[in-house]
Amino acid sequence: MQPKTKLQKLVATIQPKLAPVTDVQKQWAFDNCFERTGLLTKKKASCLECGHQWAQEANLIATIVGCTCPSCEAELKMTSTRKKNLEEAAYCAVLTTLKGFQVVRMLYLKRYCKAGEPARLECDEVMQHWIDRKGGFVLYSKTVAPMTGYYDTWSHGSSLDMRDHTTRGAMLRIGLTPERIYPKSSILPEIKRNGFKGNYYGQSPSDFFKVLLSDSRAETLLKARQVSMLKYLFNKYNGSKTLDSCWNSVKICIRNGYIIKDASMWTDYVSLLAHFNKDLLSSHFVCPVDLRRSHDKLVDKRRRIIERAKFEEMRKNIAEAQIEYQQQKGKFFGLSFSNGKLTVRVLESVEEFQAISSAHRHCVFSGGYYKKSDSLVMAAVAGDQLIETIELSLSTLKIIQARGPGNKATEHHSEIIDLVNSNVQLICSRIKQAI
Numbered sequence: 001m002q003p004k005t006k007l008q009k010l011v012a013t014i015q016p017k018l019a020p021v022t023d024v025q026k027q028w029a030f031d032n033c034f035e036r037t038g039l040l041t042k043k044k045a046s047c048l049e050c051g052h053q054w055a056q057e058a059n060l061i062a063t064i065v066g067c068t069c070p071s072c073e074a075e076l077k078m079t080s081t082r083k084k085n086l087e088e089a090a091y092c093a094v095l096t097t098l099k100g101f102q103v104v105r106m107l108y109l110k111r112y113c114k115a116g117e118p119a120r121l122e123c124d125e126v127m128q129h130w131i132d133r134k135g136g137f138v139l140y141s142k143t144v145a146p147m148t149g150y151y152d153t154w155s156h157g158s159s160l161d162m163r164d165h166t167t168r169g170a171m172l173r174i175g176l177t178p179e180r181i182y183p184k185s186s187i188l189p190e191i192k193r194n195g196f197k198g199n200y201y202g203q204s205p206s207d208f209f210k211v212l213l214s215d216s217r218a219e220t221l222l223k224a225r226q227v228s229m230l231k232y233l234f235n236k237y238n239g240s241k242t243l244d245s246c247w248n249s250v251k252i253c254i255r256n257g258y259i260i261k262d263a264s265m266w267t268d269y270v271s272l273l274a275h276f277n278k279d280l281l282s283s284h285f286v287c288p289v290d291l292r293r294s295h296d297k298l299v300d301k302r303r304r305i306i307e308r309a310k311f312e313e314m315r316k317n318i319a320e321a322q323i324e325y326q327q328q329k330g331k332f333f334g335l336s337f338s339n340g341k342l343t344v345r346v347l348e349s350v351e352e353f354q355a356i357s358s359a360h361r362h363c364v365f366s367g368g369y370y371k372k373s374d375s376l377v378m379a380a381v382a383g384d385q386l387i388e389t390i391e392l393s394l395s396t397l398k399i400i401q402a403r404g405p406g407n408k409a410t411e412h413h414s415e416i417i418d419l420v421n422s423n424v425q426l427i428c429s430r431i432k433q434a435i
Contacts, residue, residue: 001162008162011130011138014099018128021094021105025182026123029092029107033179037086038067038076039115048086048113049074086113091178093205095185102188104129104206106178108154126154129174129206133190135214137206139165139174152176175396177204188213195222203234217243217250224254232263235393235400246270249286258287264401265295268363272298292407302366303357321350325370331434332376337423342387342412344380344419353377356389360405364389375400376427380416387412390420394431397424 003012039046045056045067052071066077087110094105106127112120128140143158152173163170177200187196191209200208211218211234221230229250233243243250249270253260260266270286276298278285288294326333329346336345347353350370356379357365369377374394380387380402387410391400399420404410 001164003162007132007136008138011101012162014101015128015130015140018096018098018103021107021123021125025094026107028182029090029109029123029180030111030121033090033092033109034088034111035077036074037113038069038078039084040067040078040080045078046115047072047074047076048115049076049119051114051116051118053116084115087111088113090180091176092180092182093178094182095187095205097186097188100133100188102131102191102209104131104209108152124154124156125160126156127173128160131188131206131209131213133188133213135210135212137165137210139163139170141170141173144169144173172397174206175204177202181205194219201227201231201234203231207234215240217247220254221250226250226254226260228263229260229266232267235396235398242267242271245274246280249280252281252283252286256283256287258283260291262291265291265407268367269295269298271367272302272363275302296361296406299361299363299366302363306366318350318354321370325350328373329370329376331430332427335426335430337419337426339415339419342380342382342415342419344378344390344416344423347377347379352379356386359386360389360403360407362389362403362407364391364403378420380412380419382412388416390416392420392427394427397428 003009037048039048040056043055044053046053047069050069050072052069054070056067066075068075089111090109092107092109094107096103096105104127105125106129108124108126110122112122124142126142130138130140139162140160141163142160143155145153145155165171165174188209191212194212196208196212203211212222215233218230218233221227221233229243233240246267250260269288269291270280272295273280273285280286332346333348334346336343338344347356347370350365353365353370357363363369364377369375369391376392376394378390378392380390388402388404390402392398393400399417402409402413402416402420404413410416
């Protein structure tokens, strides 16, 4: 695209002066983004790094502990499989500065391994994220192959040109977190001034820098060590809007040295306080000693009020809400995925929200989660038993929260998170079908 704004025109004059990625940086990326692996058969071992093969009896110790290649002396993680080829991909970020801009350079790495042959390595710089001192953003990127259904199938023969960063695919690519970040980084003084000390708190460097430079709340939360609230803020389409309504309460917490350990629960709790007309500037209310207990107490109170309402009126409200919910989320109905042990499925009726809220004693119904246009709520079940309720942002395709009974994580929590993250593409495909 042709540069149109003043910022884009400035970046266009500076970008050609950016030095190429060095061989040292590329080699570091290969060494640190991929595990050194080997292939173990019944009587032979193969180093997938240098291609050397040697006699090695297959045994459990070699599989678990690994082996050392006699040729290149690499410590190998051994695998036993009939598949003789291995193909892996990873991203590495190189951080540098130029003419007052923070530049995040994204390297796309590919490794092709075959038993008996040295590994073949490929590195391609596929994106450059240019961020100015105020958080302004310009994207340079290669194109992706059309009609593939995946957002990172790069056309490596394309040129690195200025692109529109507001499209859905571009936003997903910008927000991806690299496997590694090159350690010798150059950081803008303004970023360090705002509290950055090397921790990205699970965010991509580009997203972290943009928010830290453009939103003063991020600087305040980072310096006050309010990590949970900082992570909540990064959920642009949900957390940022919620913080607008409770920011004064957050400042009361900071002033009293109260660390909010669970941002999702705390913001739900503050919204319940507002519902019951409590003083949101009182440390007595907004700094509870036991957040979970105080939250659950208000949830129960609100649920009892709802349950006291006339049954017919409640039915009418649910029926009306179901029509709106059907219009918003109907394209996801019938979507489910399983790992054989657990199944995650999309909630298809407002009555399910009410039933789950009563069974697990949380506010998925009383908090009106079925009304949230950006949230997709799912249930994780084992057989007929409800395990956890999951809320996923449709804008970022990231999990906002996953809760079991009493808003607690269950023993299956990590497994549920992995199951949802590994099937995000199914949700993405439903979104594309509806467009």
